[in-house]
Amino acid sequence: MDVNQFxxxxxxxxxxxxxxxxxEGSIREQFLTLGYLIKNMxxxxxxxxxxxxxxxxxxxxxxxxxxxxxxTMLKSNLLNLGLLDTVSDGLKELGLNxxxxxxxxxxxxxxxxxxxxxxxCFMDSIASNGLAGHGNGIRYQYGLFKQKFIDGNQIELPExxxxxxxxxxxxxxxxxxxVRFGGHVTLDEDENGVKRPEYHNTMNILxxxxxxxxxxxxxxxxxxxxxxxxxxxxxxxxxYPTDEARDQxxxxxxxxYPDDSNYEGRMLRLKQEYFFSSAGVQxxxxxxxKMDLDWSFFPDKIAMHINDTHPTLVIPELMRILMDEExxxxxxxxxxxxxxxxxxxxxILQEALERWPVDxxxxxxxxxYQIIVEINRRHIEKKIPLYGEDLTYRTAIIDHGQIxxxxxxxxxxxxINGVAKLHTDILMxxxxxxxxxxxxxKFNNKTNGVTMRRxxxxxxxxxxxxxxDVIGTKWKKAPNELVVLKAFANDKDVxxxxxxxxxxxxxxxxxxxxxxxxxxxxxxxxxxxxxxxxHAYKRQLLNVLHILDRYSFIKENPNTDIPKRVFIxxxxxxxxxxxxxxxxKLINEVxxxxxxDDSINDLIKVVFVENYGVSLAELIIxxxxxxxxxxxxxxxxxxxxxxxxxANGALTLATMDGxxxxxxxxxxxxxxxxxxxxxxxxxxxNENRTYHSRHLYETNPRINKVLNMLVDGSIPNTEExxxxxxxxxxxxxxxxxxxxxxxxxxxxxxxxxxxxxxxMKWNKKALMNIANAGPFSADYTIHRYADEIxxxxxxxxxxxx
Ligand code: 26Q
Numbered sequence: 001m002d003v004n005q006f007x008x009x010x011x012x013x014x015x016x017x018x019x020x021x022x023x024e025g026s027i028r029e030q031f032l033t034l035g036y037l038i039k040n041m042x043x044x045x046x047x048x049x050x051x052x053x054x055x056x057x058x059x060x061x062x063x064x065x066x067x068x069x070x071x072t073m074l075k076s077n078l079l080n081l082g083l084l085d086t087v088s089d090g091l092k093e094l095g096l097n098x099x100x101x102x103x104x105x106x107x108x109x110x111x112x113x114x115x116x117x118x119x120x121c122f123m124d125s126i127a128s129n130g131l132a133g134h135g136n137g138i139r140y141q142y143g144l145f146k147q148k149f150i151d152g153n154q155i156e157l158p159e160x161x162x163x164x165x166x167x168x169x170x171x172x173x174x175x176x177x178x179v180r181f182g183g184h185v186t187l188d189e190d191e192n193g194v195k196r197p198e199y200h201n202t203m204n205i206l207x208x209x210x211x212x213x214x215x216x217x218x219x220x221x222x223x224x225x226x227x228x229x230x231x232x233x234x235x236x237x238x239x240y241p242t243d244e245a246r247d248q249x250x251x252x253x254x255x256x257y258p259d260d261s262n263y264e265g266r267m268l269r270l271k272q273e274y275f276f277s278s279a280g281v282q283x284x285x286x287x288x289x290k291m292d293l294d295w296s297f298f299p300d301k302i303a304m305h306i307n308d309t310h311p312t313l314v315i316p317e318l319m320r321i322l323m324d325e326e327x328x329x330x331x332x333x334x335x336x337x338x339x340x341x342x343x344x345x346x347x348i349l350q351e352a353l354e355r356w357p358v359d360x361x362x363x364x365x366x367x368x369y370q371i372i373v374e375i376n377r378r379h380i381e382k383k384i385p386l387y388g389e390d391l392t393y394r395t396a397i398i399d400h401g402q403i404x405x406x407x408x409x410x411x412x413x414x415x416i417n418g419v420a421k422l423h424t425d426i427l428m429x430x431x432x433x434x435x436x437x438x439x440x441x442k443f444n445n446k447t448n449g450v451t452m453r454r455x456x457x458x459x460x461x462x463x464x465x466x467x468x469d470v471i472g473t474k475w476k477k478a479p480n481e482l483v484v485l486k487a488f489a490n491d492k493d494v495x496x497x498x499x500x501x502x503x504x505x506x507x508x509x510x511x512x513x514x515x516x517x518x519x520x521x522x523x524x525x526x527x528x529x530x531x532x533x534x535h536a537y538k539r540q541l542l543n544v545l546h547i548l549d550r551y552s553f554i555k556e557n558p559n560t561d562i563p564k565r566v567f568i569x570x571x572x573x574x575x576x577x578x579x580x581x582x583x584x585k586l587i588n589e590v591x592x593x594x595x596x597d598d599s600i601n602d603l604i605k606v607v608f609v610e611n612y613g614v615s616l617a618e619l620i621i622x623x624x625x626x627x628x629x630x631x632x633x634x635x636x637x638x639x640x641x642x643x644x645x646x647a648n649g650a651l652t653l654a655t656m657d658g659x660x661x662x663x664x665x666x667x668x669x670x671x672x673x674x675x676x677x678x679x680x681x682x683x684x685x686n687e688n689r690t691y692h693s694r695h696l697y698e699t700n701p702r703i704n705k706v707l708n709m710l711v712d713g714s715i716p717n718t719e720e721x722x723x724x725x726x727x728x729x730x731x732x733x734x735x736x737x738x739x740x741x742x743x744x745x746x747x748x749x750x751x752x753x754x755x756x757x758x759x760m761k762w763n764k765k766a767l768m769n770i771a772n773a774g775p776f777s778a779d780y781t782i783h784r785y786a787d788e789i790x791x792x793x794x795x796x797x798x799x800x801x
Contacts, residue, residue, distance in 0.1 A: 031104025035167030067116030109143030152588030570612025
């Protein structure tokens with residue numbers, strides 16, 4: 001399609017949809033027109049891809065995830081279809097602007113953070129690698145809450161992302177399935193004396209799929225993301241005569257739980273988990289039957305991957321269907337299930353592990369409960385002779401009246417992986433050591449990755465153009481080609497152009513900050529960025545302590561020559577996480593105090609953007625100079641913003657935690673600022689019980705001064721929270737060792753200040769980060785999942801072009 005053909009089709013489409021001239025259309029109407037037009041364009045390939053998979057009986061992976069955070073899809077679809085330039089030019093000739101039209105799209109916030117965004121990066125890479133793989137999740141009516149700051153406090157508003165419809169989805173009512181809840185089960189003998197479960201008084205919910213295309217990059221592959229919505233079954237409306245009864249159904253897919261690190265055993269959450277797990281398994285079984293193969297081939301054709309434990313009920317659900325509906329024996333069903341399912345762990349935080357009360361599962365899912373009990377019984381029976389009672393009982397699925405979902409996921413699958421080397425080591429040697437002794441071969445590492453298409457090509461066109469010009473375009477299909485850039489590490493011209501690209505991105509962000517927040521920031525300052533969910537272990541508070549330290553230094557030395565800094569935060573707190581909300585309030589009050597202090601010559605500004613999400617990340621990341629990855633070593637499973645920031649030429653200032661350890665290993669110690677305790681040092685300090693934060697407070701003058709600012713009225717409007725935060729650090733012994741790492745954190749920032757003043761030195765470091773970001777492409781991560789876990793080949797037969 002050339003520019004003229006596009007223009008013609010666009011104008012025609014607009015008239016069809018709105019019956020007036022496109023020139024009079026609103027941004028939203030322009031967006032919808034373009035969206036439907038693009039959907040028309042990939043529709044044939046979407047259909048053809050799924051036909052090809054069926055014809056070839058290709059092995060397919062289904063990625064089960066409670067969360068998908070895809071971001072806006074207009075530009076990513078255009079990029080992957082190879083139409084970005086054509087459409088951009090065509091719109092220009094029509095007097096429209098692609099960037100403006102793109103603002104007509106809502107950003108679907110169907111996830112909390114890292115885990116949901118990872119699922120979206122994986123969908124892009126699966127399609128772009130030409131792999132037959134699909135997503136399976138929930139179509140939440142409301143996404144993650146919209147964050148507002150009122151008097152510096154976080155307020156949550158509903159995120160009604162479907163209000164104006166959703167161009168990309170297709171409702172497939174004919175593919176709906178029924179999910180049963182409650183009631184009770186009897187095991188009745190059929191005419192052949194085989195025991196068959198009978199269900200009585202169940203509540204039947206209709207699961208309706210909404211499909212969204214996942215367009216591969218320049219390869220003609222279009223996979224599917226299937227999100228399920230809960231509805232009352234046709235013809236059963238009479239069973240739901242009251243608003244309350246109808247609400248119970250609607251509620252199942254109404255909203256996303258906004259907690260990303262703290263498990264709470266809510267019945268509705270359990271309903272959600274079973275709802276999309278069951279619907280997904282049912283639709284896969286229906287598909288498999290179309291292939292007309294013996295059940296024993298099931299694991300050769302189907303892989304089911306579970307993103308954390310949230311979809312673990314896939315395991316007993318698959319057992320249930322294979323036995324109760326397809327008539328397989330326990331042994332047959334169990335072999336198939338284990339070979340089909342694989343599991344990724346995303347956290348070692350104890351408070352985040354899912355445990356469901358036995359009563360709740362027994363009541364809501366009586367047949368699933370029976371199956372879990374039997375899985376557990378057989379596990380114990382089989383393992384005691386081999387590993388003894390102590391170890392075996394520590395691996396039990398049912399313990400203290402609760403179902404341990406991670407234990408079920410490990411026992412019922414053939415693979416468990418962590419998301420960075422350090423994280424996997426901690427799983428094997430500590431958190432899940434008992435399981436590691438039992439099943440050493442199930443454990444493996446798959447370090448996370450990010451899609452360079454969204455995080456470089458779309459969000460940073462300036463850098464993309466520079467790379468294309470300097471090293472050619474191979475990196476787009478083979479991100480490791482970015483290493484070629486190293487040859488230009490001392491090329492003054494390239495470094496200068498890199499500097500200009502960064503400056504332009506910073507100006508663009510500065511404009512946003514000026515317009516949306518009324519804060520003036522200097523684009524030549526260091527942009528120091530920490531963007532991630534707010535959590536004590538991620539230590540945003542350590543960042544604040546540094547800001548306060550720097551502020552008081554500047555107040556005393558107004559003529560210092562340190563470079564200007566803009567501290568940029570983006571973070572949502574779970575609504576029930578009191579401490580995290582106090583930190584938000586603190587950051588906002590510190591920002592107010594500093595931004596309005598005329599005596600510091602604008603040497604510091606603090607910007608806390610409201611409602612951080614994928615769209616804002618696309619604006620902030622290309623503008624970043626410093627990437628703050630400062631979690632307490634051992635706590636952050638991987639991190640993924642670390643990779644996105646690195647690929648955009650930000651220098652990492654970090655502890656040796658998660659995948660940042662691997663970033664350090666690739667980029668080399670001269671191109672990263674490492675500080676703080678290592679995981680081993682944290683372990684030792686834990687074991688020795690010799691940490692006394694109060695002692696540090698009393699003996700370290702710098703720490704003393706900064707902490708006093710929290711309680712002596714220095715920061716307006718923080719009386720109560722200042723005291724609470726102070727107490728968490730001094731009275732309650734600083735659980736995340738901020739004070740222990742304080743001095744080395746400050747030192748790391750000093751090194752960054754010095755380096756930034758030498759522009760060419762800094763640009764060289766930025767270049768080295770971009771050059772070493774290739775290994776963190778999700779394309780490679782997905783290749784390893786496919787090869788080692790899913791046993792799939794990125795089959796040429798799937799690539800249609
Ligand atoms: C569980 C039960 C009940 C309610 C909510 C939850 C829940 C929801 C979301 C628990 C955890 C999450 C999300 C976790 C998450 O995002 N983890 C992050 O995963 C990233 C991708 O692997 C890693 O990079 C991060 O280090 C990890 O924190």
